[in-house]
Amino acid sequence: MRYEPGNWGDILKGEWLCQWLEWKLSGGGRQLRYQDPFCGWPEYPVTESTRRRVLNSPARRYAGYLGLSSASLVARHARSLGLQLESHLSDRETALDLKPCDLLLFDPYDFFERWLEWNDLLLEASHDRDIVVYLYNKSPRGVSQFRQYQALRERWKGRPLVLGRVPADSVLPRAWHEVWLVGPSAAQAGLVGPLRETSLQLHRHISEPGVFEG
Numbered sequence: 001m002r003y004e005p006g007n008w009g010d011i012l013k014g015e016w017l018c019q020w021l022e023w024k025l026s027g028g029g030r031q032l033r034y035q036d037p038f039c040g041w042p043e044y045p046v047t048e049s050t051r052r053r054v055l056n057s058p059a060r061r062y063a064g065y066l067g068l069s070s071a072s073l074v075a076r077h078a079r080s081l082g083l084q085l086e087s088h089l090s091d092r093e094t095a096l097d098l099k100p101c102d103l104l105l106f107d108p109y110d111f112f113e114r115w116l117e118w119n120d121l122l123l124e125a126s127h128d129r130d131i132v133v134y135l136y137n138k139s140p141r142g143v144s145q146f147r148q149y150q151a152l153r154e155r156w157k158g159r160p161l162v163l164g165r166v167p168a169d170s171v172l173p174r175a176w177h178e179v180w181l182v183g184p185s186a187a188q189a190g191l192v193g194p195l196r197e198t199s200l201q202l203h204r205h206i207s208e209p210g211v212f213e214g
């Protein structure tokens with residue numbers, strides 16, 4: 001299935017992935033292993049509205065990688081930082097098979113609906129690697145969705161987890177785009193502070209036009 005990257009969730013995810021790489025570099029990392037088991041295509045056509053949305057946003061890093069999948073963005077950003085990256089990429093052709101790695105991107109379309117299938121695997125894997133999870137959080141649509149979300153969050157209680165949350169729209173926010181970082185680095189202030197700042201900036205940029213009209 002084709003999807004068109006460039007929504008606010010992709011933008012937040014791309015910024016966080018770049019910031020994670022920069023954090024690793026600042027800690028002396030030179031060689032990294034990355035896994036993306038839902039990698040999609042390497043590149044996508046960019047519509048004019050997506051281009052405008054990104055270029056008018058505070059997402060400076062993502063703007064440099066317009067139209068790229070996360071896997072391509074990670075590869076390009078790593079190269080620009082002088083990092084050596086070993087990537088394990090797959091999509092629908094194979095069953096989910098987690099490899100030893102430093103960073104796992106977990107971004108199927110339907111984690112919100114299917115988290116029960118995958119969550120134990122992620123809890124286990126996050127002991128020895130960082131995981132960036134994308135979640136299209138449908139809680140604003142009703143109480144049953146919110147309960148579903150609360151049950152998921154309950155499973156992660158007490159584990160290192162930070163998340164950025166931005167509305168899907170400034171006037172009709174029917175969902176939240178959430179990007180999670182779970183794993184050892186989620187407890188590191190030097191990474192968490194910049195991730196928080198990026199999320200706040202993007203949240204303000206999306207929300208503010210809906211706050212006051214006149």
Ligand SMILES: C[S@@+](CC[C@H](N)C(=O)[O-])C[C@H]1O[C@@H](n2cnc3c(N)ncnc32)[C@H](O)[C@@H]1O
Binds near residue numbers: 069091105107
């Ligand atoms: C949101 S897109 C991935 C985007 C990519 N991670 C990125 O950030 O550029 C979701 C991808 O997951 C794949 N996918 C969905 N369900 C899957 C499954 N059960 N097994 C393997 N791949 C799946 C789809 O084919 C699609 O390419």
